[in-house]
Amino acid sequence: MFSIRGFEEKDVPDCAMCFYESFFDCPLTENDKVFLRDYAQVLAEKCSFTYVAEQEGQVVGFIIGHYKKDFDRSLAKRHEVKPHYKAWLGCFFKFAFGGYKMSAPFKAQFDLFYKKLKENGKDTPLACDCELMALCSRKDYRKGLGTALWNTFRERCAESGVKSVRVFTDTDATYTFYEKRGFKLVWEKPYSFGMPGKSLVYEYNL
Numbered sequence: 001m002f003s004i005r006g007f008e009e010k011d012v013p014d015c016a017m018c019f020y021e022s023f024f025d026c027p028l029t030e031n032d033k034v035f036l037r038d039y040a041q042v043l044a045e046k047c048s049f050t051y052v053a054e055q056e057g058q059v060v061g062f063i064i065g066h067y068k069k070d071f072d073r074s075l076a077k078r079h080e081v082k083p084h085y086k087a088w089l090g091c092f093f094k095f096a097f098g099g100y101k102m103s104a105p106f107k108a109q110f111d112l113f114y115k116k117l118k119e120n121g122k123d124t125p126l127a128c129d130c131e132l133m134a135l136c137s138r139k140d141y142r143k144g145l146g147t148a149l150w151n152t153f154r155e156r157c158a159e160s161g162v163k164s165v166r167v168f169t170d171t172d173a174t175y176t177f178y179e180k181r182g183f184k185l186v187w188e189k190p191y192s193f194g195m196p197g198k199s200l201v202y203e204y205n206l
Contacts, residue, residue: 001055002053002054002055002060002061002144002145002148002149003053003054003055004051004052004053004054004148004149004152005051005052005054006049006050006051006052006080007044007045007049007050007051007052007062007080007081008052008081009081009082011044011052011059011062012037012040012041012044013037014052014058014059014060015040015041015043015044015052015059015062015135016033016036016037016039016040016041017036018040018059018060018061018062018135018136019036019039019040019043019135020036021136022135022136023109023113024106024109024110024113025109026103026105026106026108026109027103027105027106028103028106029102029103029106031100031101031102031103032100032102032103032106034100035095035100035102038087038090038091038094039091039095041084041087041088041091042087042088042091043064043133044062044064044081045079045081045082045083045084045088046079046083046088047064047065047066047079047131047133048065048066048067048075048076048078048079048080048130049064049065049080049156050062050063050064050065050080050081051063051149051152051153051156053136053145053148053149060136060145061134061135061136061145061146061149062134062135062149063132063133063134063135063149063150063152063153064132064133064134065130065131065132065153065156065157066130066131066133067129067130067160067162068127068128068129068130068131070127070129071128071129071130071162072129072160072161075160112195115191115193116170116172116191116199119170119189119191119192119199120168120199123189124168124187124189124199124201125166125186125187125201126166126168126201128164128165128166128203129157129161129162129163129164129165130157130160130162130164130165130166131165131166131167131168132153132165132166132167133167134146134149134150134153134167136149146174146177147181150181153165154204154206157206158206162206163205163206164203164204164205164206165203165204165206166186166201166202166203166204167183167201167202167204168199168200168201169199169200169201169202170191170197170198170199170200171197171198171200172197175200175202178202178204179202181204182204183202183203183204184202184203184204184205185200185201185202186201186202186203187200187201188200188201
């Protein structure tokens with residue numbers, strides 16, 4: 001059974017491992033872990049709100065919501081967790097100039113992840129009231145974790161007056177999770193970098 005609560009700064013290391021387990025499977029060095037913690041902090045703090053799923057005192061997943069300016073400018077500018085702008089800038093510049101010294105296996109996997117992320121470009125129809133991102137540990141797949149996080153997210157959106165939620169994903173991810181919960185595919189595009197697979201956008205209307 002999972003309990004859902006608001007994100008706190010102390011959750012950053014656990015959220016970093018959830019992020020890792022969602023997308024990567026290579027061994028990690030300490031430098032890799034430092035990058036993951038910094039990246040997870042930016043993810044969790046930069047959006048409008050973040051919830052975590054906890055089991056026996058361990059954070060095993062988190063979900064992030066970002067209100068869009070066209071929906072509500074004041075909500076889009078508000079962060080429920082204290083923003084750490086200096087830390088965000090530090091993470092960006094350190095990553096851009098190779099300061100993290102990531103291991104070759106992890107960097108290769110992260111570079112592929114980043115290529116897919118960049119597919120969410122100008123031609124991607126992400127016009128919506130709220131954008132969603134969810135990350136869970138692999139060992140808790142198919143145990144109700146994603147559903148618990150999504151239900152809390154959906155309730156939050158309903159309370160805020162959100163009418164549409166969109167999520168960017170791809171055919172290498174668990175996109176069927178969204179299909180089973182009523183999301184509709186609204187956009188798809190083959191990867192532009194020569195790898196088999198597609199980028200996808202799903203929409204849920206409240």
